[in-house]
Amino acid sequence: MNLATKDIRHNLGRFALTTVGIGMLLMIVMGMGGIYRGIVEDATLLIDRIGTDLWIVQRSTRGPFAEVSRVPPNLVHRALAVPGVESAREFVYHTIQRERDGKPIRIAVLGLSWPTDKGEWVPLTAGRPLGQAHLEMIADESLGLAVGEQITLGKETYAVVGTTSSMISSSGDGLAFLTASDAQAIQFDVPGEVVRLERGSREARGRHFEFAIQQPIMLDNAWRASSQLPAIARPQMSAVMPGTDIEKVASIISGWGDVSVFTRTGQRELLLKGPVEKIRRQIGLFRVLLTVIAAIIMALILYTLTLDKIHSIALLKLIGAPNTVILGMILQQALILGVIGFGIAYLIGQRVFPIFPRRVILTETDLPQLAGIVLAISVGSSLLGIWKAMQVSPNEALS
Amino acid sequence: MTNDQLSPYAIEAERLTKIYGSGNTEVVAMRDATMKVASGEVAALLGPSGSGKSTFLTAVGLINPPTSGSIKIRGQLVLDGGNARTNLRSFRRRHIGFIFQKSNLIPFLSAVENVQIALKLNGDTAGAARRRALELMDYLGVSDGGEIKSAFSETR
Numbered sequence: 001m002n003l004a005t006k007d008i009r010h011n012l013g014r015f016a017l018t019t020v021g022i023g024m025l026l027m028i029v030m031g032m033g034g035i036y037r038g039i040v041e042d043a044t045l046l047i048d049r050i051g052t053d054l055w056i057v058q059r060s061t062r063g064p065f066a067e068v069s070r071v072p073p074n075l076v077h078r079a080l081a082v083p084g085v086e087s088a089r090e091f092v093y094h095t096i097q098r099e100r101d102g103k104p105i106r107i108a109v110l111g112l113s114w115p116t117d118k119g120e121w122v123p124l125t126a127g128r129p130l131g132q133a134h135l136e137m138i139a140d141e142s143l144g145l146a147v148g149e150q151i152t153l154g155k156e157t158y159a160v161v162g163t164t165s166s167m168i169s170s171s172g173d174g175l176a177f178l179t180a181s182d183a184q185a186i187q188f189d190v191p192g193e194v195v196r197l198e199r200g201s202r203e204a205r206g207r208h209f210e211f212a213i214q215q216p217i218m219l220d221n222a223w224r225a226s227s228q229l230p231a232i233a234r235p236q237m238s239a240v241m242p243g244t245d246i247e248k249v250a251s252i253i254s255g256w257g258d259v260s261v262f263t264r265t266g267q268r269e270l271l272l273k274g275p276v277e278k279i280r281r282q283i284g285l286f287r288v289l290l291t292v293i294a295a296i297i298m299a300l301i302l303y304t305l306t307l308d309k310i311h312s313i314a315l316l317k318l319i320g321a322p323n324t325v326i327l328g329m330i331l332q333q334a335l336i337l338g339v340i341g342f343g344i345a346y347l348i349g350q351r352v353f354p355i356f357p358r359r360v361i362l363t364e365t366d367l368p369q370l371a372g373i374v375l376a377i378s379v380g381s382s383l384l385g386i387w388k389a390m391q392v393s394p395n396e397a398l399s
Numbered sequence: 400m401t402n403d404q405l406s407p408y409a410i411e412a413e414r415l416t417k418i419y420g421s422g423n424t425e426v427v428a429m430r431d432a433t434m435k436v437a438s439g440e441v442a443a444l445l446g447p448s449g450s451g452k453s454t455f456l457t458a459v460g461l462i463n464p465p466t467s468g469s470i471k472i473r474g475q476l477v478l479d480g481g482n483a484r485t486n487l488r489s490f491r492r493r494h495i496g497f498i499f500q501k502s503n504l505i506p507f508l509s510a511v512e513n514v515q516i517a518l519k520l521n522g523d524t525a526g527a528a529r530r531r532a533l534e535l536m537d538y539l540g541v542s543d544g545g546e547i548k549s550a551f552s553e554t555r
Contacts, residue, residue, distance in 0.1 A: 001508075001512055001515065001516065001519060001525060003507075003508075006507045006508055006512070007507040009507070010506065010507030011507075309507075312505045312506065312507065315503060315504075315505055316505070316516075317488065318462065318491075318497065319491075319492060319497075319516070319517050319520065320488050320489060320490075320491045320492020320493070320517075320520060321488075321492075321516075321520050322488065322489070322520075325520065393462075393463075394462045395457060395462055395463055397499075397503060398453075398457070398462075398499070
């Protein structure tokens, strides 16, 4: 005869409602943990997927994800010339917001170094990697674009040739993979009149520039596209050959006056301590607060359940039940409440989390960890009820 | 040879005193109450309201120990000068029974379980406790309501 389950069956409706309430609360705790994990995962997704050893960015910047970073195009060749560097690729990254079918669409544009990088490393759910230098893209499913669809960005229309999933920027926007030149065309797209005025202005400045006066051919630059100007180029990334001392290569490159170098770990830290730091900490604090609130609510519920049983507890003491029997009854009820609540949280979460606007990631380590926390909360919150039960005098059964 | 074989008394209460509070709020609920009840004897305690009948019974029943005095049950000294000489709750479970003025059952247990639990607390196995509980209920003619929750009426 289990007193805890007997009491639960006696008050089944109330206990069921209480458990569902606790389950919903634990689901929010679980969700907060998942959102926290999602933010960290989204922030470092590209760094981890691209897997390069070194990131070369504009001197004194923390690019390309934490802030804008531009380097000259010839940096690719300079990086390749460093002993130990196996490959070097350009990399363009920026976010745009456009309108599609009357709704705003935010796209994190990622420019790949064509033809060395066609996006083969992107995990595709449909379609294929990029097959030509222009006007193709691989889109994350969260953007709502399917293979074969077209989208106009700037002055060009791009065809979706492949789709991927869970490729999200640190700000939660779906990624679109294009060639670096297309990405820059989108980035520097301005109305024709602005282009004409800017080029006219460049030429006017050039006419008074002694170097241009001596070499009139330099004035031709004034009429080139912004993305082709030598001073405006792309952030860079490099892969170091296996077996090479990465720190040594990094120290050689960081000696160049125009660039800064970050290792993969350094880039991860930049992201986690930069753009997502505050939101990460805020979510983390919310998670702690919610856990404390859940513990308080569970403690109050168990205390109330104990108050309802004061007469029965007094009677049990009167007939000589040892404290362990009474303590066990309250503790078992707390554990049943916690375990069923956790189960409800998990089941509801599985259905609800996928429709959250940001990714909610529950890892294999997070769930046992949360189960442990719930177990600790259950035991901890039963202490108030146990304390109350221990105060009950068997005399109360006689009144 | 056990204590009850040595002593002819089931209960020996000597100079039981119960004092609640202290100083200005001190209330003496019972003073120097002495009583001996022989084994097999039926005793009744009579007195006006507030004379300390309940205080005496709860003291002898080891529910509310007296401030001073001693209690022997079946020859065993269980309380001396207000100090317990044994685990009172365990002793109560094994040796003392209560009949309440009104129905006093654990509401989340069925009638048979209410009987069964005392046996179970005394160390009987679940099966043995249930068999014995049903036997006792059958003996009292209330076995038909065994599975009904809190089924005993006050008139039974």
